Amino acid sequence: MKRIGRSDIIGQRGMAHIESVVLSMGFMFYPTGGVEAGIDGFIELRDEATGAVGNLLLQVQGKSTERLRLQAETEESFEFPCSEADISYWMQGTAPVLFIVVLPEKGVAYWKSIKAWFSNPDKLKARKIVFDKQADIFSREAKPAILALGLSTTRGATAPSARIQEELIVNLVGVSTARTLxxxxxxxxxxxxxxxxxxxxxxxxxxxxxxxxxxxxxxxxxxxxxxxxxxxxxxxxxxxSDEWSESDDEDRQRDFVALLNRAMSEFVRPALWHDKGSGAFFFPKPKARDKLKYAYKSLKSFVPRDVVKRYGKRRDDPSQAAYWRHSAFRHRFLRLGEHWYAEITPTYHFTREGYKPDPWAGDRLKRIKEFENNAAVMGQFVMWRYFLTHHGAADLYAEGYPFLAFALLEPLGLDVGVPDDLWKSQEANPDSPLFDWEQAEA
The missing domain is CATH 3.30.70 (Alpha-Beta Plaits)
Incomplete structure (x- = not known):
């Protein structure tokens, strides 16, 4: 005859207890059922007043026992051991995991947030959970704590890292200077x-x-x-110059950065102008044209990009453009170890008539930053990196700029990464016309 063992009954009593408590909170409980690797069910948060649900889920791993005495039990606490494989499984997931121990005969249960508990290295090494018999009771009174845990989770799914070969492009360029001050x-x-x-x-x-x-x-x-x-x-x-560039004296470092910033202003001339208000360098509008293109080598080939372009019409004079958008960047010099770098942050500059400050520049920049995607930012950085590493270089007709030069940094190799299709699926606007993936990868 087929049999259902006592352990199955105990386990089902534990799940029934958990479901009863969850329902008393006004939340929903969905048992996993069937084959599972370490998650017995899901709690979905629900607004008790309106009945609204928002797909905010917490995972549940339940343990039901009739043991008269639990491990290391005292009047105040007890312990529950966990395997390394189970901890790894729970920790790498995207949702919070509740570990709930149910004592059916006593009609009581205790809970802990797995990720919160094992975020402590010492607790992770010990591989056991210590329950407080007063503070960790799983009952309707635990609803505020469980609600806070669920709402603290970042919305949107995040896939585990893929074991693929990846190259990380950092927004830095190497810096070298004249040897004498x-x-x-x-x-x-x-x-x-x-x-x-x-x-x-x-x-x-x-x-x-x-x-x-x-x-x-x-x-x-x-x-x-x-x-x-x-x-x-x-x-x-x-x-x-190394008496300043390699000095640990903060005053000397500040003076050296001040010199670098002044040299940067000279280095980019006459190709770029400087906006003192924002600190950005930008491509100026050509005198006889309404737009400007700049050709640069992207990740694979040379591509042109509109770096100055007119937009809209002025209400008071429809024959005039509302504003011009200029590709721009801000920079920051920093020393990492024994070497100096320039951190490059792509941005935009906005003008009236191609050169006057645009009074709505802040609003335009805010809107465009909400609109552009990851590839747009990466593409702009690649363009500015090319500009800095090639502008001012010596050629057959002119000497190079003698006081400051920039160097391309090799990408950082990684053994894990995120597939590009997954990145694109998480973009607020993956089809942004500011810059597309095909151009970034060209």
Whole structure:
């Protein structure tokens, strides 16, 4: 004859107890049934007042026992051991997991959030759950805690990492500078007064200098004109730039970053303009045209991109464009270990008539950031990376910019990754016309 064992009855009593408590909370309980690897059912959160459900689920692993004494039991607590395989299975999932121990004969159950408990390395190493007999009772009174746990879960599914070979592109470029810095005393107290005097002598003089404590520090030779007219050239000293770039002194590091920022402004000229308000560098509008294209090497081939383009019509004058959108980037110099890098953040700049500040620039930027997808950001970074690593380089007709240069960094190899189709499925707008995946992968 077919038989149903006592352990099956005990297990079913445990599930019945769990379902009864869940229903008393006003939530729904769905037993897994059939074959399962470590999840006995699901709790779906429900608004008790309106009956509304929103597909917010918590997984349940139940354990029912008639043992008279539990492991390491005291009047206040007891322990429950877990296998390494079970813990791994519960922790890698996307939903919260409730571990519920039911004592049918006593009509009581206790619960813990698996991920919260085993997020502690020491608890994970011990591979056991310690239940508090007062604080961990699984009853209707536990509803607020379970509701908070369910609502804290990030909405949307996340698949486990795929074991594929992946290359990670970081938004950094390597930085190298001139090997020599020049220092000389000056009668000027700050950058503003020194800069004004310098422009009177030569309006095109470079800006790769800073004034600190009535002394000038510069990538340029201060013994040459027009610098020698504003400095005590006879007292000039030469230093290796590494005395600043490799120094652990915070003041020297700040001074070196200030020099790098000034050199960046000179490096990108005349191809880019600088917006002092946002700190962004952007492609300017050509004088005789309404748009500008820039060709660069993407991940596989050369592609053109609209970097300046007009949009809309002005209400007060329909013959004029409402605004121009300019591709732009902001940057930040940082030292990682013994090396310097520039962190590049793609963005946009907006103008009226191609050069005047657009009073609605902030709103336009907010809307476009909501609209663009991951490939758009990646594509813009690849474009700016190409610009920085090729602009100002020496060729047959001109010498390269001598004070600052940028280098391409090799992608980081990973043994795990996320397939591109999965990335695209999570995009707010995977079909954004700002930039498409085919162009990014070209």
């Amino acid at each position: 020049y220092w000389a005393p000056t009668s000027f107290a700050n950058d503003k007064t020194f800069g004004a005097a310098l422009r009177e002598l030569d309006s095109k003089a470079g800006s790769e200098w800073i004034v600190r404590g009535k002394a000038v520090l510069s990538f340029r030779n201060l013994d040459a004109w027009p610098w020698n007219k504003l400095c005590e050239a006879g007292a000039m000293e030469e230093f290796g």
